[in-house]
Amino acid sequence: MASEGSHNTVGIVDPDPIIGPGHTFETVTDKISAIVLTRPVTPGWVFGLLIAFSALMLLNLTITLLMIKGVGIWGIRVPTAWGFAIVNFVWWIGIGHAGTLISAILLLLHQKWRTSINRFAEAMTLFAVMCAGMFPLLHMGRPWLFFYLMPYPNPMWTWPQFRSPLVWDVFAVSTYLTVSLLFWFVGLIPDLATLRDRAKHKAAKMIYGMLSMGWRGSAVHWSRYETASLLLAGLATPLVVSVHTVVSFDFTIGIIPGWHTTIFPPYFVAGAIYSGFAMVLTLAIPIRKFYHLEDLVTARHLDIMAKVMLATGLIVAYGYLIEAFLAFYSGDQYEIYMMENRFHGPYAPLYWMLISCNIIIPQLLWSRRVRRNVGLLFVLSLVVNMGMWLERFVIIVISLSRDFIPSSWGMYYPTRWDWATYIGTFGLFFTLFFLFIRFLPMISIVEVRGLVHETNEEKGHS
């Protein structure tokens, strides 16, 4: 494509650019930093924050009740001892993977289109991992003893059970949170310095000044910045694959039909990227509309993200099909029943909704018209997110509710507190996100300026 490296196209304007025409270094910085520094607080933002904050307060209430009364306030019982808490944990963690893929893997693959979406996608990852991390802690019988999962010198002289995937989760998720936070923060430093230099109020100058850690923009600083970004990208890349693999091990290590299958690691990772890109689209589309960023997060970006969604959706579809095929091909009565239960059992409507949301409806993305229709893309991203939530519900609850012996079968019905906890985590996520778009540059000024340099070079300006 014209804007990616070929220098023989002087005078030809890219019909599908990844940055709007006419941008210079100044206009990019002005536009993005103005959102933080000069744009007045709009009623829309306040309203959004208030709704998110109320949901956060609901989370507060729910957690307090949970600490007092215990996990019985949720619908979990025997045999479905895992319900919404684990479904939501896996859902939120999955969403986080897109941000890291965009930041890290696409950096290493030199994909320039990642530059205008990576900042808020990585922020999405951080906030999603925070929401996810709440669930393993809350679902414990004694959440205040969560630190027992960590290997520290304790008066019991015991280590955590290293054979358990739940302990592996502790390492995977905390590593993921740490590396994502570091990567996001290091990337932010030059932008924070820009805000420090442009801020008018003393308080803003001091806060951005402290956060930007003395960035001067010298050649040495830039050189270190590039190296640090590459190293962190290298560190984060395996995490994209490993974290959700370890999360999938929560199920694969179990022996019940529908869980004990080797396809889960790649299937979960693909599903994670699928739902993650859906969430990035869900966030990107309103942001670019309300903050008039269509020239930075362009139609081409949405198109590419839709294609990634389609590709990962096809991998997920393959996962579903092979799971069904192998269940019957195995000849094992329990595996066969597991699939038949999904098709006709008590939770069958949810299974068929899953198939429509994850396989059938997203096939619309083959059409270029659909990928370029912003409204439809937004709806599709919500459909995919719902589908991925249903997938986790189907895997966890349906398999638990009916495993080997019929006398142990039982149903799971979520209670209002299950829903309250879930909606509450949306409150946490969106409160953090609204604060992020208000106080931090939601698009990476540094990296988008890099795009301007390239585009101008091709037009004959050097």
Place this chain on the structure above:
Amino acid sequence: MPQIFHRSTNFISRLTIYGAVVIVGALGLALYTIAMSPWYTEQNVKRQQPVPFSHRHHAGELGIDCRYCHTSVEKSSFAGVPPTQTCMTCHSQIWTNASMLEPVRASYRDDKSLEWIRVNALPDFVYFDHSIHVAKGVGCTTCHGQIAEMPLTQRAGTLYMSWCLECHRQPEKYLRPKSEVFNPYYDPPSGAKQLELGKKLMAEYHVQSLQTCSTCHR
């Protein structure tokens, strides 16, 4: 454009960033030390009892065997706290008017138990059986300390799981011949000699020293 921060910020920021690592480490060490300290574990705390019973006088100076009062230690999980009748076996004859012993006499008279405060109490999620320990060569003073020298009763051990595991993982360091189990003045041999004796006793007494979780957490 003017500097926002004074030059000293360069030094302060380096100090706080490197210092933070030291501080976090020091905090961890502090927490660990506190958790192992007698203040936190309440070792050596002489708890207020209804009567200031002296093990030093009774078990030490008078030489009364532990089992005279703690009667079920060889048969049961619970060693037993004596009923007032046991006290009255002597104190109906001696020190009959001592004011210190008035609560004992009152308890005997009114047929109401003395409410002794437990000094050695494991949490409810732990199952401990005295009889097996006593039968396999673990002495009273090994866990309860120099009880015959305590004028007031205090807990000698932390009762942490690590304290139990210390012996369970290496019983040879703590075992004594069965004849010495109830001897409050037993002086174990040191170092290699104890290990030699311990190993011999482990074989002789068939000491299994279980370490599976469900042994104690039933």
